[in-house]
Ligand SMILES: NC(=O)C1=CN([C@@H]2O[C@H](COP(=O)(O)OP(=O)(O)OC[C@H]3O[C@@H](n4cnc5c(N)ncnc54)[C@H](OP(=O)(O)O)[C@@H]3O)[C@@H](O)[C@H]2O)C=CC1
């Protein structure tokens with residue numbers, strides 16, 4: 001029996017699979033969200049930064065009108081980096097767009113501050129074009145605002161995203177509330193074993209993003225993925241998504257294509273031999289220095305991840 005949900009450190013259950021909405025275009029994401037929720041998805045992952053939360057909200061509304069219950073959907077949003085000193089405001093904006101009274105999980109999208117008074121709401125830049133990062137901001141202080149957001153009742157859980165072990169080690173000694181979740185890029189080409197192990201030790205649930213290798217799903221053709229998919233008679237997508245659930249993580253898959261949204265629901269148990277093939281592939285890339293991070297925004301900040309600074 002494949003796991004369908006995981007218990008968070010606050011006692012709430014989080015579904016094992018969620019629909020991603022990054023880069024889901026206007027005119028497509030409403031249908032994707034509504035279709036997914038009416039066909040078995042229980043989690044939707046969004047963010048203010050994605051610029052499509054109004055439409056995600058329309059999709060939620062359509063699903064609720066069709067009989068899906070609010071309490072059966074786990075809605076995630078994130079505080080964008082220009083709002084890390086204005087968490088309450090960010091959460092209110094997202095709730096308004098989503099048409100909700102509360103979200104189930106609010107994440108710090110990235111552990112840094114982009115200038116809240118800069119030349120752009122989301123991506124402020126300096127005269128030379130570089131991102132306008134406020135370098136004396138301390139993400140540990142920012143967490144206090146996340147704890148206040150939790151106390152407001154407008155989110156049921158709080159967590160982080162894009163936190164390496166180093167960043168978690170900075171945060172945890174001062175945290176009154178231990179993050180329920182760390183959402184990180186994760187797949188066989190970026191196993192993140194150190195962070196996954198550390199999170200497990202600290203009771204922080206991992207949500208894996210870009211499991212297919214992000215735009216265009218390049219990991220579908222990775223050799224061990226194809227091999228396992230042929231052996232088991234399942235799709236390459238199923239292998240890549242199941243890898244996380246088998247590791248005890250929640251996985252997010254983005255699609256705006258109904259047939260893919262549906263097929264991504266097929267999570268299977270991978271046996272020890274399958275996991276060994278995938279782990280050997282990861283170890284080999286690690287040894288060769290060929291780990292691959294697909295999501296690498298130009299912040300110019302060392303986040304402490306293994307592949308690139
Ligand atoms: N916290 C963070 O900083 C980040 C969070 N995320 C979250 O994780 C989610 C997933 O990651 P994301 O980077 O979007 O990438 P994914 O790894 O989910 O890949 C998405 C791509 O794969 C395609 N695809 C989806 N399913 C299939 C399938 N069954 N067969 C073939 N192709 C398929 C999609 O195409 P199509 O849509 O055209 O069907 C799209 O091009 C995001 O949407 C977002 O919610 C992602 C990045 C960073």
Ligand SMILES: O=C[C@H](O)[C@@H](O)[C@@H](O)[C@H](O)C(=O)O
Nearest residue numbers: 022047049050295296297298
């Ligand atoms: O969640 C997805 C990613 O983190 C995305 O929000 C960033 O990559 C952003 O587009 C950026 O350019 O900084």
